[in-house]
Amino acid sequence: MDIALIGNPNTGKTSLFNNLTGSYEYVGNWSGVTVEKKVGQFKNKKDKLIDLPGIYSLTPLSKDEGVVTQFLLSENVDKMINILDASQLERNLHLTIQLLEYGKPVVIGLNMMDVALKRGFQIEPNQLSNQIGIPLKPVIARTGKGCDMLAEAVTSERLPEPNARIVDYGKDIEEAILRFEKLFDNKPNQSTRWLALQMFEGNQYVIKYLENYIESEQLNQFLLEIKDAIKKSAGTSIDQFIFRKRKETINQIMTDAYIKREQIITPLSEKIDAIVTNKILGLPIFFLLMYLMFMLTFDWLGFPLSDLLDGFITGPLSQTIENLLQAAGASAFIHSLILDGIVAGVGGVLVFVPQIFILFFFISLLEDSGYMARVALVMDRLMEAVGLNGKAFIPMMIGFGCNVPGIMAARTIETPKERLLTILLTPLMSCSARLPVYALFVGAFFVQQKAFIVLSLYILGIAVALILAKLFSSTILKGETSFFVIELPPYRLPQFQALWRSTWDKGKGFVKKAGTFIFAGSVFIWLLSYIGPGGMDVALDDSYLAAIGGFIAPLFEPIGFNTWQAGASLITGFLAKEAIISTMNIIYFVPDEASLQGLLSDYFTPLAGYSFMVFILLYIPCLATVATIYKETGSKKWTAFSMVYALIAAYLLALIIYQGGKLLGFM
Amino acid sequence: MLGKLNKGEKCKIIDISRIDLLVRRRLLDLGITEGTEVCIKCYMPFGGPIMVESCGQCIGIRRVEAVQIEVERL
Numbered sequence: 001m002d003i004a005l006i007g008n009p010n011t012g013k014t015s016l017f018n019n020l021t022g023s024y025e026y027v028g029n030w031s032g033v034t035v036e037k038k039v040g041q042f043k044n045k046k047d048k049l050i051d052l053p054g055i056y057s058l059t060p061l062s063k064d065e066g067v068v069t070q071f072l073l074s075e076n077v078d079k080m081i082n083i084l085d086a087s088q089l090e091r092n093l094h095l096t097i098q099l100l101e102y103g104k105p106v107v108i109g110l111n112m113m114d115v116a117l118k119r120g121f122q123i124e125p126n127q128l129s130n131q132i133g134i135p136l137k138p139v140i141a142r143t144g145k146g147c148d149m150l151a152e153a154v155t156s157e158r159l160p161e162p163n164a165r166i167v168d169y170g171k172d173i174e175e176a177i178l179r180f181e182k183l184f185d186n187k188p189n190q191s192t193r194w195l196a197l198q199m200f201e202g203n204q205y206v207i208k209y210l211e212n213y214i215e216s217e218q219l220n221q222f223l224l225e226i227k228d229a230i231k232k233s234a235g236t237s238i239d240q241f242i243f244r245k246r247k248e249t250i251n252q253i254m255t256d257a258y259i260k261r262e263q264i265i266t267p268l269s270e271k272i273d274a275i276v277t278n279k280i281l282g283l284p285i286f287f288l289l290m291y292l293m294f295m296l297t298f299d300w301l302g303f304p305l306s307d308l309l310d311g312f313i314t315g316p317l318s319q320t321i322e323n324l325l326q327a328a329g330a331s332a333f334i335h336s337l338i339l340d341g342i343v344a345g346v347g348g349v350l351v352f353v354p355q356i357f358i359l360f361f362f363i364s365l366l367e368d369s370g371y372m373a374r375v376a377l378v379m380d381r382l383m384e385a386v387g388l389n390g391k392a393f394i395p396m397m398i399g400f401g402c403n404v405p406g407i408m409a410a411r412t413i414e415t416p417k418e419r420l421l422t423i424l425l426t427p428l429m430s431c432s433a434r435l436p437v438y439a440l441f442v443g444a445f446f447v448q449q450k451a452f453i454v455l456s457l458y459i460l461g462i463a464v465a466l467i468l469a470k471l472f473s474s475t476i477l478k479g480e481t482s483f484f485v486i487e488l489p490p491y492r493l494p495q496f497q498a499l500w501r502s503t504w505d506k507g508k509g510f511v512k513k514a515g516t517f518i519f520a521g522s523v524f525i526w527l528l529s530y531i532g533p534g535g536m537d538v539a540l541d542d543s544y545l546a547a548i549g550g551f552i553a554p555l556f557e558p559i560g561f562n563t564w565q566a567g568a569s570l571i572t573g574f575l576a577k578e579a580i581i582s583t584m585n586i587i588y589f590v591p592d593e594a595s596l597q598g599l600l601s602d603y604f605t606p607l608a609g610y611s612f613m614v615f616i617l618l619y620i621p622c623l624a625t626v627a628t629i630y631k632e633t634g635s636k637k638w639t640a641f642s643m644v645y646a647l648i649a650a651y652l653l654a655l656i657i658y659q660g661g662k663l664l665g666f667m
Numbered sequence: 668m669l670g671k672l673n674k675g676e677k678c679k680i681i682d683i684s685r686i687d688l689l690v691r692r693r694l695l696d697l698g699i700t701e702g703t704e705v706c707i708k709c710y711m712p713f714g715g716p717i718m719v720e721s722c723g724q725c726i727g728i729r730r731v732e733a734v735q736i737e738v739e740r741l
Contacts, residue, residue, distance in 0.1 A: 056696030061689060088724055091698035119723045243695055270708070273725065279712050377727040381715030384729070390716070414689065484716065485693040485732075488725040 345522025387473025
């Protein structure tokens, strides 16, 4: 059986999914963490659970929400679990009503009863269940309490038919629904009552779907008639009329099933909000948190850990491998392939695992605690000034970890123009794969100001993104109104387990990539450096790699790094940014990070090193990101644009920095 | 108007028909409609968004929209 999990954003849907299926999915605490349909298996191994993005209503505003409507229209679903936030019951029930109208059996998981109780709402689950007419189980999604009961209810019980007529919409609409049914020659799979109501509400996905069955002219005529009739009889638009009718029913359910107590305690959440969204303190607090995050990642904690790991890989590990190879009597070719190719290439990347995990930990913490939505609020004014809205900042923050999920998170942005702009600019956020490059170069040239130099690159990325946002939104992406309404979920104390899982989930991609992509890439690059036009085992400068790198190297003369090594590593950097480090480790032919840094000063001046870092920051989205941009925009033109503008911006900026720096007397 | 109240003041919404359709839809989704009681939590600096609270949930909206919402003080 296919069971869909549907609920409002921030109701603990993804936590519930994890507890019901035993598998792990990414959990977050801001609208739109689930940007794609995810499927898990129930613990009974028979039924499948489909996790869908959080929605307020089945009539979508953003692309993210459209996923659910599209799913209900085009795919088979046998049953549904509707998760409700008990503390926001009235609002959540609007969705429940629409699900009942859809006609498939529904079971409710009532979450956050504890929060509701603190706010002074007392809910009697059995009463509520009777009123709505479907099974209801209280759960605590975060800890998993009650989830077994819910799983049992939805998988084994014979579920009652839902009451699709729970709301009486009055004579006009009810008669229109009957007339609507007669318009079909052959009936669609979905309930016609649901289709009719969604169409009346203005659900574009449903209208488009109906055009497969009914001539669009006839459909329009029908819609106009009913809209006019409601305008005349009720004096309001039909969508508001439907909303009001549903609200009346919900109010009735509430009075019959649920007692409201008066006394309300100010939740801790509001006290925290009084500080972090304070008029004066809001922005400084945000910047302070960012600063702490960077210092911990690059300086206080991450750097010593990476150093330890580097020591281990280049010391004991390499030694052991070398001994093993010797004992096995490996040929010089194999010896070189493994030590100079694989260990140098993959090891050079793995060294940065601690720093990357620390960064991902903080991003998870920001998401899970509920602070991310506040960041959107605090940043909205600035983003509005450049033609975006505060929500665009969330994909960008996620982009600091990895650009791919960042770009996908842009789906929660309602207006197409702002969404496109966010997709195009998120690759400018310095992702964790670029971090090893900075770490290497600051270690070589800027030991004293490590964290400061890295921070300057992150800020530069944001600044370029904002400037380009302003440029693009006032030229090629003009028009269309901006839109910003955001729900600020209550703060939740992040649970260590969920945090760790979330960090691991994001970080494991990096480790996996090192084991596969970077591994294969390292072998390939090593081969290119090992063979040349003159045969095998040639001098590095006579290798194919030198020939390829040397071919494009003169282009980089004006920005400070006319060496074939830089050219070659930039090419591999398109495949994955951390491949730059692997390439450099292999071509500079050094045993460890420290000696590579020593060697770098022969090829780069500090100024050229900075220019190189700036170029790496901006020059092109990596292959995976390009693929995601194409998938999300569905446009070759915009995908090509995202690469070209980045290249131009990177070159110009590196040129200004290098040439300007030289004029100012920097080296 | 909602955008003209002071921080901490409570009010009841009486008309949201003047704001943009998309914004109104989203406000309805969040349970904000005529008759809802809201409390002003804070104003972001430089004319930034305002944060309002209703039934224990907080929502951020822009000031442009807030001034189009007719309210009465409570």
